[in-house]
Amino acid sequence: MEPKLLLIILDGVPWRNWRRLFGNLEGWVDSGDARVWKIRSVLPSISASCYASIHTGVTPAAHGCTGNANVFRLKQPDVFSQIRAVGGITGAVAHSFWSEFFNRAPFDLVRDIEYDEPDSKTINHGRFHTMSGYGQTNQMTPSDADLFATLTGLCERFHLNYGMLHTCTLDSMGHRFFHDCQEMDHACFVMDEMLAPFIIRWRDAGYEVIVTADHGQDARGHHGGRDPLQQEAALYYFGPADGPQKDDVIDQLQLAPTILSRLGAPIAQTMKAPVFLS
Numbered sequence: 141m142e143p144k145l146l147l148i149i150l151d152g153v154p155w156r157n158w159r160r161l162f163g164n165l166e167g168w169v170d171s172g173d174a175r176v177w178k179i180r181s182v183l184p185s186i187s188a189s190c191y192a193s194i195h196t197g198v199t200p201a202a203h204g205c206t207g208n209a210n211v212f213r214l215k216q217p218d219v220f221s222q223i224r225a226v227g228g229i230t231g232a233v234a235h236s237f238w239s240e241f242f243n244r245a246p247f248d249l250v251r252d253i254e255y256d257e258p259d260s261k262t263i264n265h266g267r268f269h270t271m272s273g274y275g276q277t278n279q280m281t282p283s284d285a286d287l288f289a290t291l292t293g294l295c296e297r298f299h300l301n302y303g304m305l306h307t308c309t310l311d312s313m314g315h316r317f318f319h320d321c322q323e324m325d326h327a328c329f330v331m332d333e334m335l336a337p338f339i340i341r342w343r344d345a346g347y348e349v350i351v352t353a354d355h356g357q358d359a360r361g362h363h364g365g366r367d368p369l370q371q372e373a374a375l376y377y378f379g380p381a382d383g384p385q386k387d388d389v390i391d392q393l394q395l396a397p398t399i400l401s402r403l404g405a406p407i408a409q410t411m412k413a414p415v416f417l418s
Contacts, residue, residue, distance in 0.1 A: 143403045145348045145379075146291070147304040147395075149194070149234075150331060151187060152311025152363065154356030157319060158374035161328035164336035165351065165376050175383055177416075179375040179390040181355040186364045187311065188237050190354035190392065195219045195242060195304075197396030197411030207364075211237050213245040217408035219302065219396050220262040226405050228301035231265035231294040233287050235306055239268045256298075265294050271308060279312040284331055288338040295345060302403060303347075306354075314357040339378065348379030348402060350395075381417035390416055 155178055159166065168174035182193040182200055188208045189200040196203050196216040203214050220230045220242050232238055236247040242262050244252070247270070255266050267290050271280040284307050291305045310327055317323040335351070342349050353373035357363045363370040375390055377383060381402065384390070393413035400407045401415045 142301065142346075143348075144301050144346055145350070145399060145402050146295070146300075146302075146342055147194075147399065148335070148349065148351045149304065149306040150310055150351070150353050151306060151308045152314050152355060152357045153328070153353040153373055154319060154358070154369045155372040155374055156369070157324070157328055158353075158376075161325060162332040162374075163329070164332045164339075168339075168378070169376070174376050174378045175386070176374055176376050177384060177386065177388060177390050179352055179373050179392060179395075181371045181373070181392045183366060183371070184364045185355040185366075185370045187308075187354055188241075191235075191237055191306070192241055193392055194354065194395050197393050197408070197413060199393065202410075205241070208237075211240050211245070213243075214241050216410050218242050218262070219304075219399050222400050222405045222408055223302050223403055224261050224264075228403060228405060229265075229298055230260075230263050231267075231291070231298060231300045231303040232263050233267045233291045233294070233303075233305045234269075235308060236268045236270045238304075238306060239263070239266055265298050265300070267291075267294070274312070276316055279309070279316070281307065281309045281312055284309055285334045288335060292338060292341060295342070295347070302399070311357065315361045318359060318361040319357055320359060343378055348377070348381070350378075350399075351376040352395075377417065379417075383417050388416075 192203045192205040195218040274280045313327045352375040355363045358369040394416045397407045397411040398415045
């Protein structure tokens with residue numbers, strides 16, 4: 141079977157909320173259909189810096205994105221470009237930062253919000269959103285069910301070898317309500333319930349699936365530093381590969397080379413972290 145993999149990134153979910161509140165994911169761990177490990181983000185544990193590191197496999201000190209106010213087209217080889225180099229088809233449903241990092245910058249609302257570019261050297265099929273107007277009282281996030289359905293449509297229409305999805309809903313909720321509250325308990329429950337049917341559909345279509353976060357979030361709704369609540373999240377893997385011991389901690393820089401390894405694409409020389417699935 142042709143290798144296919146989806147990376148699902150739920151922004152800003154700390155380790156303890158994954159293991160406590162995502163009942164469908166945890167049920168699959170209990171049944172042996174998924175495995176879970178702790179993953180530790182790069183520093184700073186801020187969204188844009190983590191996005192850039194997840195797909196380049198290098199630290200913020202190397203790629204230069206030091207935070208959300210510093211977004212530009214990255215120079216390093218990335219997961220999308222390495223897959224395209226061997227003819228794989230790529231897609232992304234995500235915040236517009238991902239398009240700026242891995243396709244072109246600055247982001248043009250009309251040109252870049254939705255595109256299909258078969259000859260692109262990075263992202264062939266992009267569906268992006270900007271969260272324009274985001275603030276404490278207005279999240280400006282799309283429905284996660286809509287995002288999951290959009291990725292599924294790209295997979296089924298264009299036969300993606302690699303697709304990634306990113307949603308800011310839980311990060312935005314955490315900044316507003318913090319994490320030890322009824323609102324966040326419910327938000328995580330709803331996310332888990334929305335995601336689960338799509339995981340079944342993706343697995344039935346032959347995809348390996350990784351579900352994780354870019355970073356965590358602490359008790360005051362903050363992230364960016366070294367606090368374990370800010371840096372540590374969970375990584376769930378659905379697929380046939382062997383992984384590390386259950387108590388091992390995955391470095392976020394391992395994601396890029398591992399994804400490429402699973403898809404049979406060349407690992408760039410700049411991606412020094414070891415592969416964790418074999």
